[in-house]
Amino acid sequence: MKRVFSGVKPTGHLTLGNYLGALRQWAEVDQHRADSLFCVVDLHALTVEHDPARVRRLSRQAATLLLAAGLDPRLCTVFVQSHVDEHARLSYLLECVATDGEMRRMIQYKEKAARERERGGSVRLSLLTYPVLMAADILAYATDEVPVGDDQAQHVELARDLAMRFNQRYGHTFVVPKATLPAVAARVMNLQEPGSKMGKSDDFGPGIVYLLDEPDVVRKKVMRAVTDSGREVVYDRAGRPGVANLLEILAACTGGDPEALSAAYTSYGDLKKDTADAVVEVLRPLRARHQELCADPGYVERVLRDGAEKARAMARPVVDDAYRAIGL
Ligand code: ADP
Numbered sequence: 001m002k003r004v005f006s007g008v009k010p011t012g013h014l015t016l017g018n019y020l021g022a023l024r025q026w027a028e029v030d031q032h033r034a035d036s037l038f039c040v041v042d043l044h045a046l047t048v049e050h051d052p053a054r055v056r057r058l059s060r061q062a063a064t065l066l067l068a069a070g071l072d073p074r075l076c077t078v079f080v081q082s083h084v085d086e087h088a089r090l091s092y093l094l095e096c097v098a099t100d101g102e103m104r105r106m107i108q109y110k111e112k113a114a115r116e117r118e119r120g121g122s123v124r125l126s127l128l129t130y131p132v133l134m135a136a137d138i139l140a141y142a143t144d145e146v147p148v149g150d151d152q153a154q155h156v157e158l159a160r161d162l163a164m165r166f167n168q169r170y171g172h173t174f175v176v177p178k179a180t181l182p183a184v185a186a187r188v189m190n191l192q193e194p195g196s197k198m199g200k201s202d203d204f205g206p207g208i209v210y211l212l213d214e215p216d217v218v219r220k221k222v223m224r225a226v227t228d229s230g231r232e233v234v235y236d237r238a239g240r241p242g243v244a245n246l247l248e249i250l251a252a253c254t255g256g257d258p259e260a261l262s263a264a265y266t267s268y269g270d271l272k273k274d275t276a277d278a279v280v281e282v283l284r285p286l287r288a289r290h291q292e293l294c295a296d297p298g299y300v301e302r303v304l305r306d307g308a309e310k311a312r313a314m315a316r317p318v319v320d321d322a323y324r325a326i327g328l
Pocket residue numbers: 006007008009010011015017018019020021022023147148149150151152185186187188189197198199200201
């Protein structure tokens with residue numbers, strides 16, 4: 001059976017982008033076909049200015065949302081990264097095979113570092129080394145496949161490179177993983193800024209649909225989405241990014257194809273209305289399940305404790321092997 005690993009950062013409230021780009025595939029496909037682990041990667045939330053109490057709260061909320069999205073602890077392992085020491089242990093070894101040049105070339109590092117500097121803040125060293133810790137997250141579990149949105153593809157590529165380099169230099173130790181991207185909605189864009197992705201830690205609130213938004217809030221956000229000056233509904237990602245984004249969201253929610261759907265619409269208003277309805281419907285069961293889970297915090301606690309135990313048992317032998325191989 002294939003091993004699958006993926007994660008979500010508790011840096012903000014989870015968005016429709018997280019759901020369509022990742023969580024849904026984890027719940028509907030991956031947990032049924034593979035031996036899979038899904039993780040709230042809280043150490044990654046410390047790479048930018050953070051409030052300790054907020055990170056703790058968001059970690060718990062993210063874990064609850066993973067379960068609300070349909071992850072079933074009888075089928076997969078759900079846990080929090082910092083509960084398993086092996087991630088940090090392995091990360092240091094991988095820092096010893098990665099180079100600072102390849103870290104500085106990472107697109108997300110460049111963008112996030114530039115944003116921090118613009119705000120007058122300093123850039124934490126961990127922001128630079130973040131992709132190495134992510135490689136450790138993946139490699140510690142002998143992962144075959146990493147289901148992620150398009151924005152994480154470069155980081156999974158780095159994990160591949162580091163695994164191959166380590167294996168070549170110190171003997172076969174790691175499984176070489178690969179990314180798997182969803183067919184549609186691999187990059188959901190911000191509804192107000194269709195040039196940038198819908199990211200949970202971004203500042204464009206009105207353009208982000210959060211998984212726990214009330215239905216009327218979802219409708220308002222979608223109805224106010226920035227479209228283009230044209231009138232025709234055509235699927236053109238480069239020329240008409242706002243409309244293309246709506247078509248992709250609608251396609252992802254209804255199981256259709258964005259190009260084919262474009263032919264069914266003659267006005268942006270109708271497209272927005274149907275997209276809003278489709279998003280509300282997709283989020284309805286998730287919101288209901290989230291409410292049930294919030295009423296039973298002991299359950300979430302138990303799932304995370306058992307998950308960490310299972311994860312630790314899987315990661316330890318791999319990381320121990322890596323320590324031996326590298327000469328420790
Ligand atoms: P964020 O950028 O929201 O902080 P994370 O880094 O926590 O997201 O990513 C969790 C998962 O969600 C990853 O697999 C990532 O690729 C996916 N993802 C995040 N944003 C989007 C988006 N706008 N569209 C599609 N997938 C996304």
